[in-house]
Amino acid sequence: MSDIVLAGYGLAETRVSHQREPLDIMTEAALGAMRDAGVKARDIDGVFAATAQASLPSLALAEHLGITPTYLDSTVHGGSSNMSHIAHAAAAIRTGAIDVALVVYGSTQRTALKEGGTRAAVAQVPPFEAAAGASFPIGSYALMAARHMHEYGTTREQLSMVAVAAREWAALNPAAQLRDRITVEDVVASPLISSPFHKLDCCLITDGGGAIVVMSAERAAAFGTCGVKLLGLSEASDHLSVSAMPDLTRSGAARSGPAAFEQAGLGPLEIDTVQIYDAFSINPVMVLEDLGFCKKGEGGAFIAEGHTMPGGRLPLNTSGGGLAFSHPGMFGIYTVIEAMTQLRGEAGDRQVAARTALAHGIGGTMSTHATMVLAASAA
Amino acid sequence: MMQNITRAVREFYALASAGAPAVPHCKGCGIRFLPPRAVCPQCGGTQLAWHDVTGAAGTVYSITRKTDGTAVVLADLDDIDGGGRMLAQVIGDDVEDLQIGDPVILDTVEADFELADRVPAFRRGAAK
Numbered sequence: 001m002s003d004i005v006l007a008g009y010g011l012a013e014t015r016v017s018h019q020r021e022p023l024d025i026m027t028e029a030a031l032g033a034m035r036d037a038g039v040k041a042r043d044i045d046g047v048f049a050a051t052a053q054a055s056l057p058s059l060a061l062a063e064h065l066g067i068t069p070t071y072l073d074s075t076v077h078g079g080s081s082n083m084s085h086i087a088h089a090a091a092a093i094r095t096g097a098i099d100v101a102l103v104v105y106g107s108t109q110r111t112a113l114k115e116g117g118t119r120a121a122v123a124q125v126p127p128f129e130a131a132a133g134a135s136f137p138i139g140s141y142a143l144m145a146a147r148h149m150h151e152y153g154t155t156r157e158q159l160s161m162v163a164v165a166a167r168e169w170a171a172l173n174p175a176a177q178l179r180d181r182i183t184v185e186d187v188v189a190s191p192l193i194s195s196p197f198h199k200l201d202c203c204l205i206t207d208g209g210g211a212i213v214v215m216s217a218e219r220a221a222a223f224g225t226c227g228v229k230l231l232g233l234s235e236a237s238d239h240l241s242v243s244a245m246p247d248l249t250r251s252g253a254a255r256s257g258p259a260a261f262e263q264a265g266l267g268p269l270e271i272d273t274v275q276i277y278d279a280f281s282i283n284p285v286m287v288l289e290d291l292g293f294c295k296k297g298e299g300g301a302f303i304a305e306g307h308t309m310p311g312g313r314l315p316l317n318t319s320g321g322g323l324a325f326s327h328p329g330m331f332g333i334y335t336v337i338e339a340m341t342q343l344r345g346e347a348g349d350r351q352v353a354a355r356t357a358l359a360h361g362i363g364g365t366m367s368t369h370a371t372m373v374l375a376a377s378a379a
Numbered sequence: 380m381m382q383n384i385t386r387a388v389r390e391f392y393a394l395a396s397a398g399a400p401a402v403p404h405c406k407g408c409g410i411r412f413l414p415p416r417a418v419c420p421q422c423g424g425t426q427l428a429w430h431d432v433t434g435a436a437g438t439v440y441s442i443t444r445k446t447d448g449t450a451v452v453l454a455d456l457d458d459i460d461g462g463g464r465m466l467a468q469v470i471g472d473d474v475e476d477l478q479i480g481d482p483v484i485l486d487t488v489e490a491d492f493e494l495a496d497r498v499p500a501f502r503r504g505a506a507k
Contacts, residue, residue, distance in 0.1 A: 124381070124382050124383070125381070126383055127381060127383060127384055127388050127392075127494065128414055128466050129466065130381065130492060130493070131392065131467075131490065131492050131494070131495070131498040131499070132451055132466045132467045132468055132498070132499075133445075133449065133451065133468050133490070134443070134451045134466065134468075135443075135445055139443050139445070139451055142443035143441040143442070143443050143451075143453050144441070146441045146442055146443055146479065147440065147441040147479070150441070150479045150480075191446070192444075192446055193446065194443045194444070194445055194446075194451075195442075195443050195444040196443075197443075240383075241414050241466070242453065242466060243413055243414050243453060243463055243464050243465065243466045244413070244414055244462075244463050246462065248440070248441055248453070
């Protein structure tokens with residue numbers, strides 16, 4: 001079976017809203033990834049795109065970029081969609097259906113929010129949440145946090161430390177949007193949104209785009225690039241509505257994580273850096289536990305002890321994550337791009353010593369999970 | 380317009396709107412569950428009926444409060460034995476100190492909602 005590599009990535013500028021069109025921001029990211037991987041439009045035969053703001057996105061993007069693909073995939077199921085794309089691309093490459101895949105996300109949700117008062121990715125409140133008058137999606141995650149606090153004694157201060165740590169990393173990342181350091185007091189002093197969450201427990205709302213080029217290791221070598229090795233990628237989901245989530249303190253990461261580790265032949269102790277979709281402060285707490293980086297119920301203490309901070313033994317969300325770097329919606333692809341950046345040694349002031357990395361995407365309300373294990377190229 | 384509305388969702392809110400909230404009941408294996416679905420999550424059966432839960436007793440499983448103080452809870456209903464919980468707001472003037480583990484009673488409340496004039500809601504209190 002062919003080894004699969006992530007041969008290049010591109011990010012569209014995200015710091016300010018640009019009044020650009022969604023397909024333009026996706027194009028900027030895609031062209032960046034193609035340049036980075038050293039591929040031209042004619043080299044690409046698979047186009048994978050997710051966005052809540054385009055019609056037939058993979059087809060529209062293919063035409064715009066001058067690609068005439070044999071494989072199109074516009075799978076959308078929230079924040080881990082692009083990680084599903086990479087899984088589909090890897091499978092298609094291994095069967096010989098395609099050689100080179102382009103995976104793209106983009107959104108102008110900040111611009112759209114300012115113009116129209118709605119965010120495309122969450123404009124549709126599901127019926128049960130709407131009927132209950134719950135804030136969406138914040139209320140669903142807030143219910144998980146409240147239950148986690150009740151069952152395991154996770155504290156308000158521990159949740160705040162997730163946001164504090166995100167800012168510590170963002171302070172080292174010139175591309176991050178919120179680079180001012182904060183304290184645990186700042187988090188609870190920010191406006192209450194849906195208890196226990198305050199504003200600083202919640203991710204940013206930004207414009208932005210990201211893209212990744214996927215190919216076989218052999219093909220990458222032929223292009224003169226080595227890329228980042230994909231060692232494992234597994235997915236799991238068990239609900240959409242929070243009312244169908246079996247246990248609010250346990251996520252699908254408990255299934256996707258072990259499966260991805262098994263494929264990779266690695267375990268949590270052999271992972272050098274972790275990137276988890278931090279839509280809300282409870283996410284890294286629960287997912288670190290479910291992936292086996294700490295015992296169940298100890299995620300809050302693990303983070304509060306500083307292990308995930310700059311200088312800690314498990315650098316987490318080194319870009320600043322959705323809480324402080326950028327959050328244009330379906331953030332899963334950004335967890336992969338930051339893992340690639342670290343493994344390539346291109347992370348500047350926030351660079352950590354990393355030969356292996358884990359990226360974890362989440363969609364819906366802790367509904368879809370995709371765990372990816374990556375390794376630096378040996379070359 | 381709201382998406383992901385199914386016949387089961389419409390019926391669920393029509394019953395609540397009429398003041399008689401109900402949960403799905405599998406005619407095959409007998410379990411009662413939430414949220415409403417096309418297929419029984421235990422036996423895979425598709426012969427489903429509605430089980431009246433007017434005034435049913437429940438227990439707060441988790442709670443969040445919005446900026447206006449409104450409490451929204453996920454509650455386990457005693458009548459549910461096949462998984463799933465009821466997501467609803469809690470009405471009444473005694474909900475300020477409501478917490479996880481407290482008993483609640485199912486009721487309905489007027490709502491500005493596309494599918495129904497009344498939706499399921501909880502009040503504080505234990506079953507009589």
